[in-house]
Amino acid sequence: MVKFNRFTLNNGLRVIVHEDNTTPMAVLNILYDVGARDEDPEQTGFAHLFEHLMFGGSANIPNYDGPLQRVGGENNAFTSNDITNYYITLPSANLETAFWLESDRMLNLAFSEKSLEVQRNVVIEEFKQRYLNQPYGDVWLKLRPMVYKQHPYRWATIGKTIKHIEDAKIEDVKAFFKKHYTPQSAIMVVGGDVKTEDIKVLAEKWFGSIPAGEKYVRDLPQEQPQIEERRETVVAKVPLNDVYIAFQMEGRVDDSYYPVELMSDILSRGNSSRLYRSLVKEKHIFSEVHAYITGSLDKGMFVLEGKPLENVSIEQAEEALWQELERLKNEDVPADELTKVKNKTEATMVFSEMSLLDKAMNLAFYELMGDADGFNHESARFLAVTATQIKAHANKIFRKENSSTLVYLAQSVNEPIQVISE
Amino acid sequence: MSILNRQTPPQFNGVENINLIHPESTKLANGCNIFTFNSGDLDLVRIEWIFSNFRFDPKKPLLNVAVNTMLTEGTHKLTAAQIADKVDFYGAFLQVDYSYDLSQVTLFTLTKHLQATLPVVKDILTDSIFPEKELETFVRNQQQKLQVSLQKNDFVARRVFNKALYGETIYGLAAEPEDFRSLKREDLLANYKQMYQPGNCNIIIAGKADPQILEVVTKTFEGAWGEVTIPADTTQPELQPSAERFIYLEKADALQSAIRIGTPFVNRTHPDFPALQVLNTVLGGYFGSRLMANIREDKGYTYGIGSGMSSFKQTGAFFIASEVGADVCKAAVVEIEKEVNLLKDELIPEEELSLVRNFMLGSLLGSLENVLSHADKFKNLHFAGLDYDYYERYTQTVKNITAEELKALANKYFDFDNFYKVIVGKY
Numbered sequence: 019m020v021k022f023n024r025f026t027l028n029n030g031l032r033v034i035v036h037e038d039n040t041t042p043m044a045v046l047n048i049l050y051d052v053g054a055r056d057e058d059p060e061q062t063g064f065a066h067l068f069e070h071l072m073f074g075g076s077a078n079i080p081n082y083d084g085p086l087q088r089v090g091g092e093n094n095a096f097t098s099n100d101i102t103n104y105y106i107t108l109p110s111a112n113l114e115t116a117f118w119l120e121s122d123r124m125l126n127l128a129f130s131e132k133s134l135e136v137q138r139n140v141v142i143e144e145f146k147q148r149y150l151n152q153p154y155g156d157v158w159l160k161l162r163p164m165v166y167k168q169h170p171y172r173w174a175t176i177g178k179t180i181k182h183i184e185d186a187k188i189e190d191v192k193a194f195f196k197k198h199y200t201p202q203s204a205i206m207v208v209g210g211d212v213k214t215e216d217i218k219v220l221a222e223k224w225f226g227s228i229p230a231g232e233k234y235v236r237d238l239p240q241e242q243p244q245i246e247e248r249r250e251t252v253v254a255k256v257p258l259n260d261v262y263i264a265f266q267m268e269g270r271v272d273d274s275y276y277p278v279e280l281m282s283d284i285l286s287r288g289n290s291s292r293l294y295r296s297l298v299k300e301k302h303i304f305s306e307v308h309a310y311i312t313g314s315l316d317k318g319m320f321v322l323e324g325k326p327l328e329n330v331s332i333e334q335a336e337e338a339l340w341q342e343l344e345r346l347k348n349e350d351v352p353a354d355e356l357t358k359v360k361n362k363t364e365a366t367m368v369f370s371e372m373s374l375l376d377k378a379m380n381l382a383f384y385e386l387m388g389d390a391d392g393f394n395h396e397s398a399r400f401l402a403v404t405a406t407q408i409k410a411h412a413n414k415i416f417r418k419e420n421s422s423t424l425v426y427l428a429q430s431v432n433e434p435i436q437v438i439s440e
Numbered sequence: 441m442s443i444l445n446r447q448t449p450p451q452f453n454g455v456e457n458i459n460l461i462h463p464e465s466t467k468l469a470n471g472c473n474i475f476t477f478n479s480g481d482l483d484l485v486r487i488e489w490i491f492s493n494f495r496f497d498p499k500k501p502l503l504n505v506a507v508n509t510m511l512t513e514g515t516h517k518l519t520a521a522q523i524a525d526k527v528d529f530y531g532a533f534l535q536v537d538y539s540y541d542l543s544q545v546t547l548f549t550l551t552k553h554l555q556a557t558l559p560v561v562k563d564i565l566t567d568s569i570f571p572e573k574e575l576e577t578f579v580r581n582q583q584q585k586l587q588v589s590l591q592k593n594d595f596v597a598r599r600v601f602n603k604a605l606y607g608e609t610i611y612g613l614a615a616e617p618e619d620f621r622s623l624k625r626e627d628l629l630a631n632y633k634q635m636y637q638p639g640n641c642n643i644i645i646a647g648k649a650d651p652q653i654l655e656v657v658t659k660t661f662e663g664a665w666g667e668v669t670i671p672a673d674t675t676q677p678e679l680q681p682s683a684e685r686f687i688y689l690e691k692a693d694a695l696q697s698a699i700r701i702g703t704p705f706v707n708r709t710h711p712d713f714p715a716l717q718v719l720n721t722v723l724g725g726y727f728g729s730r731l732m733a734n735i736r737e738d739k740g741y742t743y744g745i746g747s748g749m750s751s752f753k754q755t756g757a758f759f760i761a762s763e764v765g766a767d768v769c770k771a772a773v774v775e776i777e778k779e780v781n782l783l784k785d786e787l788i789p790e791e792e793l794s795l796v797r798n799f800m801l802g803s804l805l806g807s808l809e810n811v812l813s814h815a816d817k818f819k820n821l822h823f824a825g826l827d828y829d830y831y832e833r834y835t836q837t838v839k840n841i842t843a844e845e846l847k848a849l850a851n852k853y854f855d856f857d858n859f860y861k862v863i864v865g866k867y
Contacts, residue, residue, distance in 0.1 A: 043806050078446035083728045088795045089452040090802015092727075107806050114450035122446055139740025146695040147743050147763050153591040223444065255693075257587040289512065289524035299520070299577060305584035325584060358529045365531030365550050368484055372810050 019394055020377050022207075023214040024385075027221060029230040030202030034381050034390050035217045036209035038374055044110035044210035045374050048120055049382040051205070052198035053100040054177075055170040055238060055316065063177020066097040067141050067186055068194055072104065074133030076123035089115045097175050100315045101386065107375060110211035114220060121224035124204065127195055134188055141183050145176050153256040154426060164248050164422040165264050165319055169241040200231030205385045209378040241266065241317045248422040253429050258305075258325045260426040261335050265320040265415045270313050271387050276399045277407040278311060278320065278415065283359040284351060284408075285309035285322075285342065290358070292342055293324075303330050303338045315387070320415055332425055346412035350405040363400045455801035460831055461814040463644075466654075468662050471639035475818065476649040479811035485551050485647035486812055487558075487657065489565060490544040490819070492674035492753075494635040496610035504610070506578065506623050507631050508536050508543040513574040515567040520574055523560055532557045540611050541753040542823060543635070551648045558660050565636055566665040570628045583617040590617075593691065593698035593864040594763055600687055601700040601862045605757060607680025638665050640672040642822070646815035676754050679704070682860075689864045697769040697865025701776060702759030703858065707751040708824045712849060714837040716749065716758075719846050719853075721796050722788055723747050723779060724760055726803075728795070730779045731760065739775065741768045751824065758853070766866040773861070783850035787843040800838045804831075 022036045057064045072095065073082045086093055091108030106116045149155045158174040166172035177183055206225075208217050244266050268274045285293050286309035297303045307324035322343075326335035370376050384392040463475035493504050512534060513520045527534040532549035534557070545565065549557050589595045599614040606612035638661070645657060681704060706713055717725070724731040724747025731745045745762035760780075764772040788796075807813055821830055 041809060043809070084795060085449050087726065087728050087799040087802075088449075090455055090798045090805065092799075092803060092806065109453070109455055109802050109805055111453040112450075112802075115452055118446070118450050125446075136737060136740040140736055140743055143696065143741065143763075143765055144743035146765070151593065151695045151763070153588055227444065255591075257591050258584055288528040290521070290528040295521060295524075298581070299574075302577070302580075305581040325588075327580065327584070354529070358525075358531075361531035362528060363531075365484075365533075368550060369548065372484075372812065374809060 020371060020381065022381055022390060024390065025218065025221075027201065027226055029226070029228055030200070031221070031225050031228075032205045032385060033217065033221050034205070034207045034385060035212065035214040036207065036377060036381060037212060037214065038210050038377075041210050041374055042110060043107055043374065044113045044116070044208065044212050045105060045107050045378045046113070046116040046120060047103065047105040047207045047209070047375070047378040047382050048124075049205045049207075049379075049386060050102045050104075050199060051203045051386060052102055052234075053098050054173065054175040055099050056198065056234075056236065057170060057173075059170065059173075060182070061186070061190060062173045062179075062182045063141070063145075063175070064182070064186065064190070064194060065102055066175050066177070067137065067183055068191065069095050069097045069102050069104075070137040070141055071127065071133060071191060072123055074130055074137065075128035076119075077126035077128065079119060079122050080128065082119060082123065085115060086119060091116065099171055099175055101383070103379065103382070105375060105379065113208070113212060117220045117224040120206075121228065124199060124201065124225065125228050129188055129192055131188060134186065134191060138183055138186060141176075142180055145180055145183065149174070149176055154260055157262060157424065160250065160252065161262055161264055161422065161424050164250060164424060165244075165266060166241050168239040169316060170238060171241070171314060171316065196231070197234055200234070201225065201228050202230055202233055205382045207378040207382045207385075209381075210374050238316065244420050244422075247418045249425075250423070251425040251427060253427045256426050256428050258328070259332060259335075259428050260325050261323065261332060261339070262424040263322045263336070263339060264422045264424070265420050267311065267318050267320045267415050269316045269318055271315065274411055275313075277403045277411050279313075280356070280359050280363070280400060280403050281346060281408050281412060282309045282311050282320065283362065284346070284355060287359065287362060292345075293322075293339075296342065297324070297338050301338065302327060303335055307339075332427075336423065343412065343416040347409065347416055349409075351408050353405070356403070356405055356408075360401055360403070364397050367397045454798060455805050458801070458805055458808070458831070458835060460808070460817055460828060461811065462828060463815070463818055466658075468638065468658065470663060470665070472641045472643060472661060474643045474645065474654065474657065475815075475822075476654055477644075477646040477811045477815045477818070478649040479646075480648060480650055482648045482811070483551055485549060485554060485645060485649060485653060486815070487547045487561075488544055488644045489546075489561065490542050490642045490644065490823075491635055491640050492672065493541055493543055493610060494631055495673045495675055496613075496677060498608040498677075500622065500627055501613050502615055502619055502623055503627055503631050504543060504635075505538045507570075507628050507635070508538040510570050510574065510578055510628065511536050511545060511564045511568055513578070514569055514571045515563045516569055517567065518560070518563055520571075523564065526560050527557060530556050534560065551653065554653065554656060558656065562660050568632055568636075570625050570632070572625055575623065575625055575628070579620045579623060583620050586615070586617050586620075593694060593696065594761070596689060597698035597700040597761070597862050597864040600689065600864070601702065601759065601860060604682040604684065604687060604860045604862065605679075605702075605704050606755070607682065609677055609679055611679070611752060611755065633666065634670070635672050636665070637672060640674065644815050644819065646812045679755055685858065685860050687860075687862045688867050689862075690867070691865050694766050694865035696763045697766050697863055697867060698761075698763050699769065699772065699776070700759055700761045700862045701773070701859050702757055703855075703860060705749060705756040705758040705853070707753075707756035708820065708830070709826060712853075713749075713751070714834040715841050715845065715849055716853065717834075718796060718800065718838060718841055719783065719849055720747055720749050720758070721800055722792065722846070723783060726796075726799055728799075730782070731762075731776065734779060735762065735764070735772055735775050739768070739771075741765055741772045741775075753823070769863065769865065769867050773863075777856050780854050780856050784847065784854060787847055790843065793843055793846075797838050801835065804835070
């Protein structure tokens with residue numbers, strides 16, 4: 019049970035305080051309700067590029083990191099298709115420094131050309147490092163546009179192409195900030211060795227005077243139900259063949275999230291899971307195989323992925339995956355197996371309460387979904403799932419006409435490596 | 441109400457006291473040490489069984505790692521499937537981990553399920569049989585995994601670097617896919633019996649680790665573990681550094697090059713180690729470091745660059761690592777050299793040094809999030825043969841070391857021309 023207090027400033031900034039006096043540290047987490055899904059299709063990768071620019075100095079503070087490090091603090095941020103999340107941990111005695119820094123960059127950024135130029139290069143290197151210069155690194159660049167035809171989830175957070183990042187202009191950056199970085203688009207969670215009364219004073223002092231800005235009304239094209247089987251095969255410089263099958267599923271706030279998440283656990287969580295047990299250990303089809311869901315706020319993806327052994331054909335590999343899906347569609351999950359995945363989920367919730375930062379991030383995300391207290395009821399919702407629900411959702415999701423299959427075929431990569439000494 | 445001054449930072453406080461929780465310890469008659477870190481209000485417990493690695497045999501390079509990884513693959517009583525079922529059913533996590541010096545098994549469980557899960561650990565530590573069928577699966581899958589890793593430039597750079605520094609030893613191990621085929625079940629069994637014995641075991645309990653829990657663990661692991669054998673030989677062969685200090689593996693179509701530059705180094709037991717950590721932090725040990733400020737934030741050559749120090753039982757390493765645009769690889773190496781030499785030529789300005797001091801102390805404080813983190817700090821000390829004075833020395837050094845002393849250390853330890861330099865990609 020994670021206790022918290024909650025209040026809202028006049029400019030719309032939502033603030034949540036979680037007092038945890040077992041630590042001498044404090045966390046300040048700010049979630050902005052903007053992600054890659056809010057981008058212009060011709061300017062993709064922008065939410066993430068913008069996240070980098072948030073560290074390039076603000077209206078009154080030329081350098082963000084230095085003053086924080088000077089008081090013993092650390093920070094980072096991440097961008098997803100749905101949200102952009104910034105966090106600071108620091109000794110609680112120095113918490114006000116975090117308020118000073120975060121409020122100034124919510125107030126206004128410095129918008130330096132130099133910072134934009136450098137961060138464009140840094141993000142381009144990130145694009146290469148994570149998506150292009152790795153075997154299978156480009157999978158999301160290929161799979162997303164297969165699963166999504168209308169919704170902006172069809173591009174990855176990093177962007178569709180490097181070109182979009184190269185083309186980013188300072189005016190675009192300013193407009194993005196004005197549109198999305200307002201107090202009413204933000205949820206702030208302060209946690210750790212703190213008192214709610216002190217946080218009320220600090221929040222009012224540092225954030226209270228920031229103008230509310232205009233409310234951003236999200237109006238995204240929603241993805242239409244898929245009605246045809248989709249398939250793509252790429253021959254790539256990868257060492258092994260690889261099969262991905264992605265299905266559309268409902269979004270994170272839908273009730274079906276709970277049975278479907280448990281279904282992915284039944285398939286793929288731990289060494290007792292069905293895919294590992296049956297397809298890796300017993301039938302020797304794959305060297306590794308996984309199932310997971312993206313947990314997206316709008317329509318999400320249920321993904322299966324496996325690297326077949328070298329003597330196994332792609333057809334055999336796909337057939338083996340479908341057999342496991344058919345089993346979920348046709349047979350009730352045995353009571354013991356359902357209890358098993360519920361126990362695992364319950365334990366994981368308890369373990370996650372060991373980390374102050376995890377708690378803060380979770381409170382912010384649940385508040386975004388409607389109510390921070392939802393975090394405390396999550397276990398109960400998983401425990402309530404029945405075998406009948408799982409079977410029903412399996413039948414709804416695992417249909418050929420709801421599937422997108424992406425196959426990597428390995429082209430020989432055994433080029434001799436040249437060794438040169440100086 | 442006065443107008444808010446946003447230019448001036450708020451007042452701040454230095455980190456004064458860092459209190460580390462010390463463990464309670466007992467030694468069982470069979471030689472096994474138990475250390476407990478109790479935080480009674482929790483409902484969960486993490487128990488680690490940690491063993492020093494058996495002496496490395498260059499002819500059987502993968503033996504230690506294979507034995508560790510396959511501990512969950514079957515015992516006389518339980519098949520791999522039954523082990524997985526038991527652990528997963530109770531929502532517990534059973535993990536095996538292998539590092540250069542140590543092999544370990546970790547159980548992470550709600551305390552209400554400890555009675556059900558602990559016997560599984562007992563079984564795998566005392567009665568594993570490494571079934572032939574599971575070994576075949578292991579070999580096949582590991583070969584495939586390695587093939588994928590070998591296509592990643594940073595993975596290749598790391599192993600080529602380690603091989604150059606340490607040669608055919610446990611630290612320089614750079615296995616090829618075919619090495620997996622030489623694994624023999626009887627070798628695994630022999631290694632297992634000699635290495636996984638109570639005299640070579642440290643048990644660390646953190647979380648709810650009250651006397652009741654300790655008693656359950658003691659009862660389960662006291663007495664003989666199978667047949668008594670000679671003490672485990674955990675000595676290691678001499679290191680064999682390579683004479684060649686520049687290694688370039690060209691990858692014709694690389695978009696980025698992986699760079700790894702460094703040298704064998706002192707480890708945590710050396711008196712200079714804490715001061716060198718300050719020097720390392722200035723150079724590449726945090727987001728605001730000189731390498732990041734120059735090569736990422738000024739030049740935009742990379743997504744990330746850093747330096748680090750590894751501390752092993754027998755040796756240590758200092759290294760700088762990055763993946764940079766293939767077209768700017770040479771330029772990046774030039775900048776790295778500049779930054780290393782600057783530490784030798786010029787004093788670190790007091791403003792920068794005081795920032796690093798505060799950052800390092802805040803970071804140490806922040807790393808002590810819960811009782812499990814206190815146990816992790818203890819492991820750093822215990823397996824290096826150090827006691828808690830180390831952290832006292834560490835904090836005093838961070839607070840008091842002077843720019844002059846750091847410059848002298850840079851001159852004593854950093855010789856860029858003599859560093860090993862590995863490039864994988866284009867240069």
